[in-house]
Amino acid sequence: MEKPILTGEMFTQGDIAAAEGALAAGCRFFAGYPITPATEIAERMAYRLPRIGGRYIQMEDEIASCTAVVGASYSGLKAMTATSGPGVSLMNETIGLAAMTEAPMVLVNVMRGGPSTGQPTEASQSDIMQAKWGSHGDYEIIALIPSSVQEMFDLTIRAFNLSEQYRVPTFVLADEIIGHMRERLIIPPEDELEIINRKKPTVPPEEYLPFKPETDLVPPMATFGEGYHFYATGLTHDQKGYPVMTDEAQLALVPRLCDKIRKNADKITQAESTETEDAEILLVAYGGEARTAMRAVKDARAEGMKIGLFRPISVWPFPKDQLKDAAANAQQVIVAELNYGQLVGEVERIIRNEVPVHFIPRVCGTPHTPDELMKEIRRRIK
Amino acid sequence: MTETSRISTIEEHPILEYIRRDRLPHIFCSACGIGTVLQSFATALRSLNYDMDNMVIISGIGCTGRASGYFAADSYHTTHGRAIAFATGVKVANPKLKPVVISGDGDLFAIGGNHFIHAARRNVDMLVLCVNNFNYGMTGGQMGPTTPVSAITVTSPDGNIEHPFNLVSVAAASGAVFVARWTALHARRLTKSIEKALQKKGFTFIEVVSPCPTLYDRYNRHGTGLEVMKKYREISVIRNFSDPMQAEIDYRTRIVCGEFVDSEKPEFSDLLEEHGKKLQKGD
Amino acid sequence: MTRTEIRLGGLGGQGIIKSAVIIGEAASIHDGKEAVQTASYGPESRGSACKAEVIISDTPVDYPLVLTPHIMVALSNDAFHKYKNDLGEGAIAIIDSDLVKAGKIKPGVQVYQVTAATTAHNVLKNPLVTNVVMLGAFTAITKIVTPEAMQKAIANAFPRYRELNLRAFDEGMKLGQEALEQSSKTK
Numbered sequence: 001m002e003k004p005i006l007t008g009e010m011f012t013q014g015d016i017a018a019a020e021g022a023l024a025a026g027c028r029f030f031a032g033y034p035i036t037p038a039t040e041i042a043e044r045m046a047y048r049l050p051r052i053g054g055r056y057i058q059m060e061d062e063i064a065s066c067t068a069v070v071g072a073s074y075s076g077l078k079a080m081t082a083t084s085g086p087g088v089s090l091m092n093e094t095i096g097l098a099a100m101t102e103a104p105m106v107l108v109n110v111m112r113g114g115p116s117t118g119q120p121t122e123a124s125q126s127d128i129m130q131a132k133w134g135s136h137g138d139y140e141i142i143a144l145i146p147s148s149v150q151e152m153f154d155l156t157i158r159a160f161n162l163s164e165q166y167r168v169p170t171f172v173l174a175d176e177i178i179g180h181m182r183e184r185l186i187i188p189p190e191d192e193l194e195i196i197n198r199k200k201p202t203v204p205p206e207e208y209l210p211f212k213p214e215t216d217l218v219p220p221m222a223t224f225g226e227g228y229h230f231y232a233t234g235l236t237h238d239q240k241g242y243p244v245m246t247d248e249a250q251l252a253l254v255p256r257l258c259d260k261i262r263k264n265a266d267k268i269t270q271a272e273s274t275e276t277e278d279a280e281i282l283l284v285a286y287g288g289e290a291r292t293a294m295r296a297v298k299d300a301r302a303e304g305m306k307i308g309l310f311r312p313i314s315v316w317p318f319p320k321d322q323l324k325d326a327a328a329n330a331q332q333v334i335v336a337e338l339n340y341g342q343l344v345g346e347v348e349r350i351i352r353n354e355v356p357v358h359f360i361p362r363v364c365g366t367p368h369t370p371d372e373l374m375k376e377i378r379r380r381i382k
Numbered sequence: 383m384t385e386t387s388r389i390s391t392i393e394e395h396p397i398l399e400y401i402r403r404d405r406l407p408h409i410f411c412s413a414c415g416i417g418t419v420l421q422s423f424a425t426a427l428r429s430l431n432y433d434m435d436n437m438v439i440i441s442g443i444g445c446t447g448r449a450s451g452y453f454a455a456d457s458y459h460t461t462h463g464r465a466i467a468f469a470t471g472v473k474v475a476n477p478k479l480k481p482v483v484i485s486g487d488g489d490l491f492a493i494g495g496n497h498f499i500h501a502a503r504r505n506v507d508m509l510v511l512c513v514n515n516f517n518y519g520m521t522g523g524q525m526g527p528t529t530p531v532s533a534i535t536v537t538s539p540d541g542n543i544e545h546p547f548n549l550v551s552v553a554a555a556s557g558a559v560f561v562a563r564w565t566a567l568h569a570r571r572l573t574k575s576i577e578k579a580l581q582k583k584g585f586t587f588i589e590v591v592s593p594c595p596t597l598y599d600r601y602n603r604h605g606t607g608l609e610v611m612k613k614y615r616e617i618s619v620i621r622n623f624s625d626p627m628q629a630e631i632d633y634r635t636r637i638v639c640g641e642f643v644d645s646e647k648p649e650f651s652d653l654l655e656e657h658g659k660k661l662q663k664g665d
Numbered sequence: 666m667t668r669t670e671i672r673l674g675g676l677g678g679q680g681i682i683k684s685a686v687i688i689g690e691a692a693s694i695h696d697g698k699e700a701v702q703t704a705s706y707g708p709e710s711r712g713s714a715c716k717a718e719v720i721i722s723d724t725p726v727d728y729p730l731v732l733t734p735h736i737m738v739a740l741s742n743d744a745f746h747k748y749k750n751d752l753g754e755g756a757i758a759i760i761d762s763d764l765v766k767a768g769k770i771k772p773g774v775q776v777y778q779v780t781a782a783t784t785a786h787n788v789l790k791n792p793l794v795t796n797v798v799m800l801g802a803f804t805a806i807t808k809i810v811t812p813e814a815m816q817k818a819i820a821n822a823f824p825r826y827r828e829l830n831l832r833a834f835d836e837g838m839k840l841g842q843e844a845l846e847q848s849s850k851t852k
Contacts, residue, residue, distance in 0.1 A: 059470070059500070182686060
């Protein structure tokens with residue numbers, strides 16, 4: 001049997017790194033449907049999973065892919081799918097079901113230009129809000145955004161860990177730049193990886209309440225075939241999992257589904273601040289766009305300008321405390337995104353009116369160039 | 383307990399061990415065919431002494447979609463139309479599990495039609511029990527993919543103009559290895575077919591033509607549930623292994639029942655396992 | 666200069682992207698430098714315009730795309746003329762003189778002409794290795810990656826045709842040396 005974890009160095013694409021990260025995290029089930037620019041993940045999984053005792057299936061569409069992933073998750077396997085925005089549009093129904101029935105699952109969205117079929121081979125960051133609000137009703141998900149091939153690997157592992165720990169659908173939101181570019185990937189030895197598995201029930205089946213939370217607001221999870229004979233439904237349900245159409249049942253369930261993420265946000269959020277301590281202008285950028293911003297920070301600092309970069313790595317939940325710290329001395333904030341205005345709204349909400357928040361949109365298929373960001377910085381610093 | 387007192391105790395209903403007692407009473411209308419189907423299914427489980435640790439009961443949305451919630455088994459109530467896609471994930475992830483999908487005609491063949499034909503094509507091991515009452519009951523009796531031409535429903539108030547699916551023919555053409563049709567009247571034959579299907583490995587399908595006295599049969603002046611059952615007795619003919627393409631389903635003339643397909647074909651999770659084992663050996 | 670921007674241009678099917686991946690792997694895995702490789706392409710896999718880029722640096726690469734190539738390798742006439750004006754002062758262009766007619770080029774750009782396609786066809790008896798011949802020339806002319814690193818990356822890239830491709834690389838190195846000597850003579 002081939003090794004599930006390919007410890008060592010390779011020069012590879014972000015998409016491949018996501019697949020290898022999933023396998024390293026213990027993912028043994030993948031269901032998907034071909035779509036540019038995420039197909040390399042499915043291709044890698046189709047090759048790798050059967051060789052390490054895992055299961056790969058190409059479904060009839062993205063609805064089926066995502067639903068099969070939930071079925072596999074409830075059957076005890078760590079499971080994932082990978083797609084792009086149009087696929088997520090179809091999966092959103094099941095993402096709501098996974099949120100409602102608290103199924104751990106990982107979804108990699110390699111974002112391309114939209115709306116609709118848009119620009120399949122071009123990069124974009126325009127599914128940031130889709131990830132958060134795509135399905136109907138009140139719920140929370142987790143979304144992580146990688147900026148390098150190495151982070152595609154690292155954050156896919158973290159996505160599995162968070163998904164298992166909080167029993168929540170978790171996104172890896174990559175853009176096409178990161179998905180398709182090749183860089184060095186270092187896969188550490190197995191014993192250096194931190195892997196988290198879902199909590200299992202410690203009570204016998206007759207005492208088990210499948211949706212009774214513990215103090216972290218997360219219920220332990222039995223899986224099919226273990227003799228627990230539990231029921232789960234997308235309807236509002238009580239701790240037994242039975243459908244209950246009362247206000248009390250909705251009140252006991254829906255706020256908990258949100259609060260298990262909101263109240264644990266300090267353990268989930270992740271961000272990186274570069275040269276922010278004395279920064280008068282704070283750049284905010286993430287994913288592929290953050291690499292331009294990093295260059296702009298270097299160039300601007302070389303010219304004597306006090307610029308820093310705040311890079312949210314978890315966008316949902318948003319690292320708001322880390323942003324406030326990074327912006328502590330800033331007189332202006334510049335948000336650069338590869339879209340026409342998405343995460344900037346969240347930044348404005350957190351910064352309030354304390355300092356001006358400027359936005360540089362970009363709706364075509366490559367990140368801003370360093371010159372474009374420098375132009376904006378020079379304009380704002382005057 | 384003495385022998386006398388045991389005898390004087392009212393015995394439990396024989397299928398109660400398969401039912402979540404704390405969920406009774408159920409939500410189904412009197413004379414609805416779902417009750418018959420669930421009773422036949424539970425009776426089949428009992429006669430096979432089925433190991434319930436290896437079964438997952440899955441349903442979609444609708445009246446029949448509520449079925450999964452009444453069984454004392456691992457069970458899951460998916461979104462509308464997705465039961466078969468979920469069941470595929472279950473079977474592939476843990477091949478020791480037998481998924482049983484119990485759902486309605488609209489759920490399985492309109493919104494879930496694509497999943498049905500592809501699971502049948504792959505021959506994923508599962509039993510799909512479809513209660514066909516010719517309309518969407520839970521939402522108030524709208525027309526659906528099996529509603530006969532000219533039938534009255536709340537969304538075809540002047541008579542349905544769409545051609546309906548013949549479900550056994552869809553199942554057979556898609557590759558199901560066991561295909562049967564009964565009406566809610568044929569409880570014993572239905573039970574036998576369920577027993578057979580549960581012992582087969584592959585995609586198995588049983589359609590159960592069922593009264594909906596509250597909506598469909600009332601709109602179409604078919605009378606009470608009892609009268610509909612009498613009509614089933616009058617017009618049903620059993621034609622085992624006849625061509626499912628020709629299996630007529632017409633309330634005015636006849637309903638052809640029987641087991642139409644019982645064949646063998648390699649099952650998907652077995653093929654996956656075999657494929658994986660070869661690759662793991664480095665073949 | 667720690668950041669070197671390389672652009673390879675040609676037609677889909679010529680192994681342009683594969684060549685860029687080999688350069689990237691040689692630099693980052695075998696030479697221990699930092700490298701990022703990207704590509705852009707049309708919906709056709711064969712015959713369309715194809716561009717692949719590699720950035721090699723001593724420090725981590727931030728902005729991942731090429732802005733002003735220091736090195737261009739062109740395997741089609743269209744690609745050469747499309748990208749030649751992006752080249753900066755002191756840049757070099759390596760072209761297959763069988764496939765590209767260089768014509769006038771802006772001052773400050775050094776053009777090296779090699780006969781990769783002819784060599785692949787006549788010497789190696791396999792036109793499919795044209796890109797690897799070009800990689801040999803690229804290695805000899807630019808010295809941005811070591812021949813040893815390139816040989817390792819080529820061996821990894823073509824496990825079934827390792828020997829053929831390593832020979833193609835050697836032939837390309839010779840062509841590159843000749844082009845260098847030629848150019849120093851004309852100077």
